[in-house]
Amino acid sequence: MELQVMNSPFNQEQTELLNQLLLTLDDRQKIWLSGYLAAAQAPSVPAGNSVQTTEKSTASRQVTILYGSHTGNCQGLAEEFTQHLKDKGFTVKLSDMDDYKTKSLKNEEDLIILTSTHGDGDPPDNALTFYEFLYSKRAPKLDGVRYSVLALGDSSYxxxxxxxxEIDERLAELGAERIHPRVDCDLDFEEDAEAWWEAVFNQLDQSQKESPALSQVAATVTDQPVFSKKNPFQAEVLENINLNGRGSNKETRHIELDLEGSNLKFEPGDSLGVFPKNDEALVDAIIEEMGWDPDLSIIVNKDGEVRALREALISHFEITVLTKPLLEKFAAFTQNQEFHNLLQSKEKVSNYIYGRDLLDLIRDYGPWEARAEDLLAALRKIPARLYSIASSLKSNPDEVHLTIGTVRYDSHGRKRTGVCSGQCAERTEIGDQLSVFVQKNQNFKLPEDPSVPIIMIGAGTGVAPYRSFLEEREETESSGKAWLFFGEQHFVTDFLYQIEWQRWLKEGVLTKMDVAFSRDTSEKVYVQHRLHENSKELFEWMESGAHVYVCGDEQYMAKDVHETLVSIVEKEGNMSPDQAESYVAELRQTKRYQRDVY
Known part of the structure; x- marks a missing residue:
């Protein structure tokens, strides 16, 4: 039987499609289809009422999720939220900001933005193009577009x-309407991000009376536990050695961890997150200074988890970094006028918190009129440390290797060490365990085509991912050329992984290597100087399609290398400064210039 337009709620095109479909169905298929449709409608149609056409529901609007991510946190959240929406029947488009076609912005319906902040308030590399477009004259009016922004950052900056x-404010200026106010997350972002997402999802899903929180979404049942940032794997330490020679100014630890049974997977360019523990000596000094009971029960999170005070200070709370928000919270617990005067000056606060920790604060500005529970509630969760993975899973199954530079310095009359690097150097033995998870980094990846040349630029521990690159290329027998630029202080004591580089050079896995040891000559020589010396050949490699990678310190090394690359392109390509900048920007946008900087 054919459906007639006059007797149905369908238009002509829909009727024709239904007629075509019905002619192909057998009785069993028709019965199944009628039952399926009846079941789908039953909860929303009162008994005795006929089905009526309704307005388009919220779920029929397209949701676009864009992320700008440096370390991968925003990307991971964006992927999680995308899957949640798909599971609920939404039409979703997910993209990093670099790959997003900005001309589509004016046609968006519901726009979800997740972005971190890099360096001194800058967008992450893969958000630059989108950010610049928003603030350009080409940015369209966005009337009718709904949006919400989740911002990740570090309150110590x-x-x-x-x-x-800035993205939130600019979207509003262009006429877009907020679905939900922006939420700014600190390093311990998980709970705030989850609460923001629940609120946003409830707005997107207004047609449903009950909107389950993200935390209540059922997980896929697997035979093995799923290890992640929320559920880190306890990895046994297989090796822990100092890569620097006797007499070096540095201590760089090569650590090998056993991942057997974790089912953790990673690719060259990814990072390993490590949840560190604070130095027990520092914790004990704080407890003694405050006269606290180390066994006092403390609630450490919103879920009501309880730990003994000493254990909470060791494993849960951040005590080595001061931030302006922390000082402002502590202001409620002291009448010290000098402390309150300090808070009135942004410059004085900035100067005070640099190089100081919680022990300094409680010693400098007591007495503190608060219970231990109240003071600890003001502290944020100790953040995981991310380290570029220095090994290939193909080359070392069930293992992951790290290259960690130990941080040691004197500040305000006390000797101090980095939380995680100090733990690995001084308090971690073979057989101990570290709490770890894999952090994907899609913005620092080998070319998909193994024949494409790669140029790797790094100083110190910045060579870690290049070790994983070459292990991978050796294992997969890739044919592409590889050129490494490496910088450190001294050839004799600081040539990290020297034997491995030399072996790869001999075997052809590594085509060229140029090194710069800054303290071995009267005039300091850095990797950017080696780049200049090889400018003609470097440009030829870039012109032939080579991918360029930079890993290491952003403020100095990476900044100088970027400026050097632009000057090389300008000189060897006979370009103007603007043309050279555009050339390098194009390399970045096409993923041929990738940076992992910190």
């Missing part, structure tokens, strides 16, 4: 969540 704040 002056420009906390700056990129998220």
């Amino acid at each position: 002056e420009f906390f969540c700056q990129t998220g704040k």
Whole structure:
């Protein structure tokens, strides 16, 4: 039987499609289809009422999720939220900001933005193009577009969540309407991000009376436990050696961890997150200074988890970094006028918190009129440390290797060490365990085509991912050329992984290597100087399609290398400064210039 337009709620095109489909169905298929449709409608149609056409529901609107991510946190959240929406029947488009076609912005319906902030308030590399478009004259009016922004940052920096704040404000200026107010997250972002997402999802899903929180979404049942940042794997330490020679100014640890049974997977360019523990000596000094009971029960999170005070200070709370928000919270617990005067000056606060920790604060500005529970509630969760993985899973199954530079310094009359690097150097033995998870980094990846040349630039521990690159290329017998630029202080004591580089050179896995040891000559020589010396050949490699990688310190090395690359392109390509900048920007946008900087 054919459906007639006059007797149905369908238009002509829909009727024709239904007629075509019905002619192909057998009785069993028709019965199944009628039952399926009846079941789908039953909860929303009162008994005795006929089905009526309704307005388009919220779920029929397209949701676009864009992320700008440096370390992978925003990307991971964006992927999680995308899957949640798909499971609920939404039409979702997921993209990093670099790959997003900005001309589509004016046609969006519901736009979800997740972005971190990099350096001194700058957008992450893969958000630059989108950010610049928003602030250009080409940015369209966005009337009718709904949006919400989740901003990730670190409150110890002056420009906390700056990129998220600016994108949020600019979208509003262009006429877009907020679905939900922006939320700014600190390093312990998980709970705030989850609460933001629940609120956003409830707005997107207004047609449903009950909107389950993200935490209540059923997980896929697997035979093995799923290890992640929320559920880190306890990896046994297989090796822990100092790569630097006797007399070096540095201590760089090569650590090998056993991943057997974790089912953790990673690719060259990814990072390993490590949840560190604070130095027990520092914790004990704080407890003694405050006269606290180390066995006092403390609630450490919103879920009501309880730990003994000493254990909480060792494993849960951040005590080595001061931030302006922390000082402002502590202001409620002291009448010390000098402390309150300090908070009135942004410059004085910035100067005070640099190089100081919680022990300094409680010693400098007591007495503190608060219970231990109240003071600890003001502290944030100790953040995981991310380290570029220095090994290939193909080459070392069930293992992961790290290259960690030990941080040691004197500040305000006390000797101090980095939390995680100090733990690995001084308090971690073979057989101990570290709490770890894999952090994907899609912005620092080998070319898909193994024949494409690669140029790797790094100083110190910045060579870690290049070790994983070459292990991978050796294992897969890739044919592409590889050129490494490496910088450190001294050839004799600081040539990290020297034997391995030399072996790869001999075997052809590594085509060229140029090194710069800054303290071995009267005039300091850095990797950017070696780049200049090889400018003609470098440009030829770039012109032939080579991918360029930079890993290491952002403020100095990476900044100088970037400026050097632009000057090389300008000189060897006979370009103007603007043309050279555009050339390098194009390399970045096409994923041929990738940076892993910190």
